[in-house]
Amino acid sequence: MSINEYNPLRKDIVKIESAHQECIDRAYRIPIFLSTTTHLNDNQQRFLNRLILEIENALLFPRTLPLSESYPESILTDIRRLVSSSYGMLAVNLRRFKIRTVEVNTGSRPPSTSVWEGSVYSQVEPSMAFQFGLPLLLVREEDTDANNGIWAGGIAPLNLFIVWHSETQTVDQFFNTPEWRSAFANWCAQVRNAFYIQTEPKFKYRCE
Numbered sequence: 001m002s003i004n005e006y007n008p009l010r011k012d013i014v015k016i017e018s019a020h021q022e023c024i025d026r027a028y029r030i031p032i033f034l035s036t037t038t039h040l041n042d043n044q045q046r047f048l049n050r051l052i053l054e055i056e057n058a059l060l061f062p063r064t065l066p067l068s069e070s071y072p073e074s075i076l077t078d079i080r081r082l083v084s085s086s087y088g089m090l091a092v093n094l095r096r097f098k099i100r101t102v103e104v105n106t107g108s109r110p111p112s113t114s115v116w117e118g119s120v121y122s123q124v125e126p127s128m129a130f131q132f133g134l135p136l137l138l139v140r141e142e143d144t145d146a147n148n149g150i151w152a153g154g155i156a157p158l159n160l161f162i163v164w165h166s167e168t169q170t171v172d173q174f175f176n177t178p179e180w181r182s183a184f185a186n187w188c189a190q191v192r193n194a195f196y197i198q199t200e201p202k203f204k205y206r207c208e
Helices: 008-027 042-057 075-084 121-132 171-175 178-198
Strands: 030-035 060-063 089-093 097-099 115-117 136-141 161-164
Touching (some): 161 178
Parallel strands (some): 089 136
């Protein structure tokens, strides 16, 4: 065993180099808001891991509440801060609750068919990002919130929606589909354009 491994100075240097490399890694990635949930089954976790890899390979930096970002404020304020400091949003709405409506306040009793719902924040976060004007890409696990909120048909532009058929489609199959690759490439281009526009100086001092 080398004596240097016990040297406190050497340990400090290694720690500094590690932190420096992490800063470098982030420096070459444009920050985006990845809206998702922390309550995942094994297949959903594999999907999310692959999605993060896709984002990072595109030289974008995914930021998520509360995993990578946390502020000592209310949840809505946290979301607003993350939205206003990102250049795009990719929202993933994965199955979380299987529910059945037993009663409504008006009209006839609805059918007793069970439906899947995602996290409540999958409604809030993309809505706030849309209001701010961020480039959006919406990915939904099949049948999740199909008739609920912004994920219902006709609410958001259809070209923003990509559906993962989790029961018949593996993670690799989804990420190799032309639908995903085309939508993701288009969204990445919009994010880079948003970054370019927002980081331009407010006043220009020369003619172009």
